[in-house]
Amino acid sequence: MGHTPFGYKIENGIAVIDQPAADKLRQLYKNYLSGMSLSKAASAAGIKTYHGTAKRLMETAHYLGDSFYPAIIDKDTYQKAQEERKRRATALGRNNKQTQMRKLQIPTRFHMGEVAALYDNPVKQAEYLYSLIESESK
Structure with a gap:
């Protein structure tokens, strides 16, 4: 069995939203979309983590809701965050970068x-x- 994603807890075998953690996740998305870097957005949201982990949190599709996990983030916010992440990576020359x-x-x-x-x-x-x-x- 895998781990329970941040923002959820399991009660009686059912995934439910861990409200304080979910609020931090929503703030992470809001901070990132307002222009903060991933690590600063996470820190300002009260999530102590590194850049890479914050990126993985933002890419977690479970937050949209599925057959087991209830939705924490709406599809529009999730999509905007993914587009912004790709835009920033491209601007920094991190996409399609071939190393020699x-x-x-x-x-x-x-x-x-x-x-x-x-x-x-x-x-x-x-x-x-x-x-x-x-x-x-x-």
Whole structure:
């Protein structure tokens, strides 16, 4: 069995609205649609969470109501929040962003200071020699 979404509680096997939590959810949507960031909207609504969790709360379709959960958010508000989230993500360049693997550039030439010490311990010698590297060039 999964977890009960924030805003609901189970009583006698039936999902019912947890009114104080539902009020916070409604305020989260209102705050977000008024222009606040997800984390600030959640915080101002009294929901202590992170950006990603606030996003998942806003994307929870159960809040529209279904065969088990009663509705907490009306369809219009839910839809506006989804459109606003997508709009902001696009404006910030987060949608359809393709990442490219960077080619690993291993320096093959470098400038090193004068070696003035020798150590019997090879690890200490290596640490010392690495500390003498002054600059790298490709």
